[in-house]
Amino acid sequence: MQFTIDFIPELKVVSPGRINLIGEHTDYNMGYVLPTAIEKNITFGFRKNGSDTKCGVYSKTFDTGFEIDLNGIARSGVEWENYILGVLNEISKRTDKLRGFDCILESNLPTGSGLSSSAALECGLAYGLNELFDLGLTKLELVQLSQTAEHTYAGTQCGIMDQYASVMSRENHLILLDCLTLEAQYIPIDLDPYKIILLNTKVSHNLATSEYNVRKRECEQGVSLVKEKFPEVDSLRDVTGDMLKACKDGMPDKIFKRCAFIVAENARVLQMADAFKAGDHAKVGQLLYEAHQGISELYEVSCAESDFLVDFSKSYPSVLGARQTGGGFGGCTLNIVHRDAVAEFVEAATHAYEEKFGIVLEPYEVEPCGGTGSFVP
Numbered sequence: 001m002q003f004t005i006d007f008i009p010e011l012k013v014v015s016p017g018r019i020n021l022i023g024e025h026t027d028y029n030m031g032y033v034l035p036t037a038i039e040k041n042i043t044f045g046f047r048k049n050g051s052d053t054k055c056g057v058y059s060k061t062f063d064t065g066f067e068i069d070l071n072g073i074a075r076s077g078v079e080w081e082n083y084i085l086g087v088l089n090e091i092s093k094r095t096d097k098l099r100g101f102d103c104i105l106e107s108n109l110p111t112g113s114g115l116s117s118s119a120a121l122e123c124g125l126a127y128g129l130n131e132l133f134d135l136g137l138t139k140l141e142l143v144q145l146s147q148t149a150e151h152t153y154a155g156t157q158c159g160i161m162d163q164y165a166s167v168m169s170r171e172n173h174l175i176l177l178d179c180l181t182l183e184a185q186y187i188p189i190d191l192d193p194y195k196i197i198l199l200n201t202k203v204s205h206n207l208a209t210s211e212y213n214v215r216k217r218e219c220e221q222g223v224s225l226v227k228e229k230f231p232e233v234d235s236l237r238d239v240t241g242d243m244l245k246a247c248k249d250g251m252p253d254k255i256f257k258r259c260a261f262i263v264a265e266n267a268r269v270l271q272m273a274d275a276f277k278a279g280d281h282a283k284v285g286q287l288l289y290e291a292h293q294g295i296s297e298l299y300e301v302s303c304a305e306s307d308f309l310v311d312f313s314k315s316y317p318s319v320l321g322a323r324q325t326g327g328g329f330g331g332c333t334l335n336i337v338h339r340d341a342v343a344e345f346v347e348a349a350t351h352a353y354e355e356k357f358g359i360v361l362e363p364y365e366v367e368p369c370g371g372t373g374s375f376v377p
Helices: 079-094 117-132 139-154 161-168 212-229 241-250 253-278 281-297 304-313 339-357
Strands: 011-020 035-048 054-059 064-069 101-107 173-178 184-188 194-200 319-325 332-338 362-366 373-375
Touching (some): 011 161, 035 117, 035 161, 054 079, 117 139, 117 373, 139 161, 161 173, 173 253, 184 253, 212 241, 241 253, 253 281, 281 319, 281 332, 304 332, 339 362
Parallel strands (some): 054 101
Antiparallel strands (some): 011 035, 035 173, 173 184, 194 362, 319 332
């Protein structure tokens, strides 16, 4: 029987998705990333239900739900349930204060779009339960337990960027995050007169079953090979271009390409941060195009649809730059477009894309926003 619940919540939480301006796949390589939360989000309603262990979670968006006993948390065969179950499992390891609750959630984040709906789901649930039961967990603990939940229950060996951006973002700022030390620098984002336009390819990807985990293992293999010559290296964060070249002959070509992308991408993140600080919009655009070339040719996590849209954007002087964003194999392309040309560009791209692939694009204009937060309704 279909499980549904309806109630007036005691607490509401809004947990945003995120975009990453640059720094793809660098987070699990202990490098740098430059994300921010966006106003597309998941909204949660919570209430205590008076029981010790019985919980109910219902998604209005997909009209589906399930019941949980806190004494019997186990992985589910239903993918989205594992994000919930993983968070509950991690919270139960840290506190014994959690009790029965009901939760209704509603999302305007397109799944499989590379906007990190999974992190928004994990972080919003963790944040809400922390508030509802006064668990005393810090924001960083919420970030870290949500990441671990994705590793253990969803099966994706993600870095910490998505969860960090979802919880820690500040309105109208980018986060220059060092994924090794978790030190963060907030950089004002001023793109005027340009807008951030996402074009959803409608090609969905599933990181747990895609090559995401394969890429992580390939990078680890690269580190082990570099470490033979440079013992001080612990991750690709420590590797320079010269070190990588010195190891090229003893490294499979595929592994060399993966490592070369990460080393160059780390450098691009720092260059992008400097470009925003200097207001150098042209440099921002140039770095986006360079990053996409690396994503496509070296890291090989792009797809024909994303490559087509990025190439298409190059014929429009009003577009500063573009690249595929997110884990890869589809999702959205991120485009920096002059505000006066947004409508024209989106219309042209939509027409060309449908003619080529028979798919109607979904365009979104996004604005940087603050991180996960709660309010009493």
